[in-house]
Amino acid sequence: MxxxxxxxxxxxxxxxxxxxxxxxxxxxxxxxxxxxxxxxxxxxxxxxxxxxxxxxxxxxxxxxxxxxxxxxxxxxxxxxxxxxxxxxxxxxxxxxxxxxxxxxxxxxxxxxxxxxxxxxxxxxxxxxxxxxxxxxxxxxxxxxxxxxxxxxxxxxxxxxxxxxxxxxDDAGALINRLNRYSDAAACDAVLQGRPFRAHRTARRFFTRFYKSYCRRRGYREGWRGVLLALFSALYPVLTHLKALELTERRGRSG
The missing domain is CATH 3.90.550.10 (Spore Coat Polysaccharide Biosynthesis Protein SpsA; Chain A)
Known part of the structure; x- marks a missing residue:
């Protein structure tokens, strides 16, 4: 072919x-x-x-x-x-x-x-x-x-x-992926100068969980659906916190 x-x-x-x-x-x-x-x-x-x-x-x-x-x-x-x-x-x-x-x-x-x-x-x-x-x-x-x-x-x-x-492969792999992707997303956000707002990040936590678990019917997948919804919700929160940490570190070194 x-x-x-x-x-x-x-x-x-x-x-x-x-x-x-x-x-x-x-x-x-x-x-x-x-x-x-x-x-x-x-x-x-x-x-x-x-x-x-x-x-x-x-x-x-x-x-x-x-x-x-x-x-x-x-x-x-x-x-x-x-x-x-x-x-x-x-x-x-x-x-x-x-x-x-x-x-x-x-x-x-x-x-x-x-x-x-x-x-x-x-x-x-x-x-x-x-x-x-x-x-x-x-x-x-x-x-x-x-x-x-x-x-x-x-x-x-x-x-x-x-x-x-x-x-x-398992729940541990979800955690590892969440850590890697939030690291990279935080780096992108800092380099591009994207602002973070605490209220927006908090709102995204709840809306992402709802979207994954309810609208996308993750509830039909048992514990796997709970994990997908939880990690989807945590992604913007961890990205926000890691971006703050990275900005603070860059400020000290610069």
């Missing part, structure tokens, strides 16, 4: 082989490794794919660099903890032969451990769908450290086949 599958990764030796195996149908598989200290490079080379290693300070920069490396007219962008489902692979063959859009949203099946969690996702935790399939030149990532903004060019469509996304 004349498509490039792009995987941008950092220390993903545990997930990389399965991700690449699910994309074996592609004419080209490109793995861009950002400052890896584990065996990710060895794993990727063992699969016989194109590997590029380097260091990019911003997530958007490294994703744009990966897109530039791809040589096929169509690109499917995956994270290392994602897998192409059989349904999506079959649909890609049909869609690419008569595509009438420049990018396509692909549904996501998000997992905690081995359990497909259908409800409660949002904010930094995970999304229900994303524009993972696109014609080269129609998707540009913004210059942000966490969840960069996207510029999409042309007409978009939706696919039926899904990507399996193994977001978290």
């Amino acid at each position: 004349d498509i490039s599958v792009l995987i941008v990764a950092h220390d993903e030796e545990k997930h990389l082989a399965d991700c690449l195996a699910s994309a074996a149908f592609a004419r080209e598989r490109v793995v861009l490794l950002d400052r890896c200290s584990d065996r990710s490079g060895e794993v990727a080379r063992g699969e016989g794919v194109r590997v590029v290693e380097g260091a990019w300070p911003l997530e958007g920069d490294r994703r744009n660099a990966g897109i530039a490396l791809c040589t096929s007219p169509w690109i499917l962008e995956l994270d290392a903890d994602e897998r192409v489902s059989d349904q999506l692979r079959e649909e890609l063959d049909r869609v690419l032969s008569a595509a009438d859009c420049t990018f396509y949203y692909v549904p996501m099946h998000n997992y905690i451990g081995a359990v497909w969690v259908r409800h409660g996702w949002g904010a930094y935790n995970g999304v229900a769908a994303k524009p993972a399939l696109f014609r080269k030149g129609s998707k540009i990532w913004g210059a942000d450290r966490v969840h960069p903004r996207l510029t999409l060019i042309g007409e978009g469509g939706w696919l039926q086949g899904h990507i399996d996304h193994f977001v978290y």
Whole structure:
């Protein structure tokens, strides 16, 4: 199939082989490794794919660099903890032969451990769908450290086949992700001079919990739904506090 599958990764030796195996149908598989200290490079080379290693300070920069490396007219962008489902692979063959859009949203099946969690996702935790399939030149990532903004060019469509996304192994992984993402978001906020207001942060805590647990029906997922809602609510609070800490530290050093 004349498509490039792009995987941008950092220390993903545990997930990389399965991700690449699910994309074996592609004419080209490109793995861009950002400052890896584990065996990710060895794993990727063992699969016989194109590997590029380097260091990019911003997530958007490294994703744009990966897109530039791809040589096929169509690109499917995956994270290392994602897998192409059989349904999506079959649909890609049909869609690419008569595509009438420049990018396509692909549904996501998000997992905690081995359990497909259908409800409660949002904010930094995970999304229900994303524009993972696109014609080269129609998707540009913004210059942000966490969840960069996207510029999409042309007409978009939706696919039926899904990507399996193994977001978290367990509750501890949720905590680690919350810590990493709030660190990066706080750094972005300070560098961009974004103001924080205590009343707004407090309001976001409650609205995010309500949105995840009630509106997105996280209550249907038992304890997993509670965790998703709680960590979604804590994200802006931790980002706010870490930004204050970072600003104070920069003031002392400057």
